[in-house]
Amino acid sequence: MKQAGAVMLVGTGGFLGSVxxxxxxxxxxxxxxxxxxxxxxxxxxGSFLIGFLGELAVSTTLVSPEARLFLVTGxxxxxxxxxxxxxxHTALLKDGQLFYAAIYLAGTVAGxxxxxxxxxxxxxxxx
Numbered sequence: 001m002k003q004a005g006a007v008m009l010v011g012t013g014g015f016l017g018s019v020x021x022x023x024x025x026x027x028x029x030x031x032x033x034x035x036x037x038x039x040x041x042x043x044x045x046g047s048f049l050i051g052f053l054g055e056l057a058v059s060t061t062l063v064s065p066e067a068r069l070f071l072v073t074g075x076x077x078x079x080x081x082x083x084x085x086x087x088x089h090t091a092l093l094k095d096g097q098l099f100y101a102a103i104y105l106a107g108t109v110a111g112x113x114x115x116x117x118x119x120x121x122x123x124x125x126x127x
Contacts, residue, residue: 005066013069013076017077018078025038042080042082049075050084050087051087051090088104
């Protein structure tokens with residue numbers, strides 16, 4: 001497959017995943033005000049989907065490389081990046097890369113918090 005075709009598959013899947021995530025947000029918004037239930041739901045559902053589809057892609061011929069790009073990288077990536085994180089973290093654990101898995105876990109959580117607050121700090125300086 002040519003690179004442009006792969007980009008189109010990922011982009012189309014990502015678009016659909018992002019729209020699905022937005023719709024889940026709309027659906028759950030009135031249910032539990034003040035709690036990010038939609039994000040929790042999307043993260044858990046996305047993790048299930050990426051685990052299910054990713055395993056089918058590597059263990060069977062049911063998911064072609066093109067379908068994997070569209071569904072796993074595109075749709076699940078657009079639906080929730082948390083699912084991609086979980087998939088990659090699990091791959092490190094399965095490969096016995098405990099050190100890298102720990103660095104990835106700590107770096108994602110701590111780095112995410114630091115980056116969020118740093119970005120907010122600079123935004124306040126700018127405004």
